Amino acid sequence: MARIAGVDLPRDKRAEIGLTYIYGIGPTRAKEILAKTGVSPDTRIKDLNDSEVAALRQVVENDYQVEGDLRRLEAMSIKRLMDIGTVRGRRHRAGLPVRGQRTRINARTRRGARKTVAGKKKATR
Structure with a gap:
């Protein structure tokens, strides 16, 4: 299960859609984040490996103000x-x-x- 910024992302959604479950990230920002990290938008959250999740987590927590x-x-x-x-x-x-x-x-x-x-x-x- 991918947990980014304190939010459990839904496992069966595409990465592009799953990221929008984080408060402060919409469709445009989700595409931006995926482009920065080099993760395919069509990949399901459950299919992301640990290094991809870590890269997403790092970009979200360092570059954007989200959640709390x-x-x-x-x-x-x-x-x-x-x-x-x-x-x-x-x-x-x-x-x-x-x-x-x-x-x-x-x-x-x-x-x-x-x-x-x-x-x-x-x-x-």
Whole structure:
């Protein structure tokens, strides 16, 4: 089993796809890493030998910020925006869309499930 950056890569996937299971590595970076190490993108993870896994691990850990470090960096960037009180920071704090999307109709993912509001009761005489 190949373990890179603290992530167990799925054994039956191609190397190109398996690398994308690491947070911070998408399809483009996976191709870059495989080109640097000289590993074929079509090789299955289970078919990689120890030297290939070691080469992949070394490139990923030395050249890229992935997993915990990247998550921490993103969290600190968002916290900085909230601390200095930017519009983006206030939107993060309020749990609303940050990048200018409308909220009157959509934004269910950020705002949460719909909450029903009870109708106004009529006063009894």
